[in-house]
Amino acid sequence: MPQTLPGEMPVITRPPVALRAFRDEDVGLVQSVAGDPLIPFITTVPTSGNASDARAYIERQHDRLASGAGYSFAVTDAVTGEAVGQAGLWLRNLDDGRASTGYWIAARFRKRHYATAALEAISLWGLSLDGISRVELYVEPWNEGSWRAAERVGYVREGLLRSWQQVGAERRDMYMYSLLPEDVAAGPGGHR
Numbered sequence: 693m694p695q696t697l698p699g700e701m702p703v704i705t706r707p708p709v710a711l712r713a714f715r716d717e718d719v720g721l722v723q724s725v726a727g728d729p730l731i732p733f734i735t736t737v738p739t740s741g742n743a744s745d746a747r748a749y750i751e752r753q754h755d756r757l758a759s760g761a762g763y764s765f766a767v768t769d770a771v772t773g774e775a776v777g778q779a780g781l782w783l784r785n786l787d788d789g790r791a792s793t794g795y796w797i798a799a800r801f802r803k804r805h806y807a808t809a810a811l812e813a814i815s816l817w818g819l820s821l822d823g824i825s826r827v828e829l830y831v832e833p834w835n836e837g838s839w840r841a842a843e844r845v846g847y848v849r850e851g852l853l854r855s856w857q858q859v860g861a862e863r864r865d866m867y868m869y870s871l872l873p874e875d876v877a878a879g880p881g882g883h884r
């Protein structure tokens with residue numbers, strides 16, 4: 693982790709969610725998404741659903757900070773503290789001033805604006821950090837819940853990246869979205 697970036701996971705509160713480091717008690721959440729049709733294919737969530745594999749996933753999330761890969765947060769309900777999903781800020785292209793983000797919410801907690809709030813929280817925090825001028829997001833065109841969340845936050849769709857990524861057995865197209873500081877100033881939907 694470059695010295696100018698935080699060396700610890702902060703708690704970021706943006707109701708209805710709060711983002712925090714993963715804890716051992718979140719193991720049940722990780723187990724519960726093992727059978728999701730998408731989450732294990734775009735993350736390292738284990739498909740086995742067993743507790744030791746889920747604990748290893750949580751350990752890997754702690755390693756992301758130690759290795760400089762980025763910040764992997766548990767998304768929690770701001771009132772109950774219960775973990776409902778994950779949101780990451782990834783730093784592979786930090787040398788070029790770019791971060792990327794990705795997230796998931798367990799199916800039983802969807803459509804409560806948790807993803808929108810988590811994405812807003814992690815993106816604004818990311819843009820506030822030294823050396824990050826742009827946050828990128830890749831979304832499959834069919835994934836309306838995800839691109840709706842992005843557009844609510846102020847992300848701008850830049851185009852379609854054809855055959856961009858292997859997801860499971862197939863190559864998939866992705867919309868390229870980005871958020872710049874001026875998009876935040878424009879407010880949600882400022883570009884629509």
Ligand SMILES: CC(C)(COP(=O)(O)OP(=O)(O)OC[C@H]1O[C@@H](n2cnc3c(N)ncnc32)[C@H](O)[C@@H]1OP(=O)(O)O)[C@@H](O)C(=O)NCCC(=O)NCCS
Nearest residue numbers: 795796797802803804805806807808831836837838840841
């Ligand atoms: C995509 C995902 C994160 C959305 O999480 P969520 O917490 O349900 O999203 P939100 O409640 O913030 O919804 C955002 C908007 O999309 C809408 N929406 C949510 N799911 C939707 C769906 N399946 N179809 C159409 N619209 C949907 C919501 O109504 C909301 O619209 P509004 O702001 O106009 O009310 C969740 O479905 C998920 O984890 N999917 C699997 C992993 C994944 O796709 N990750 C993102 C990869 S880019």
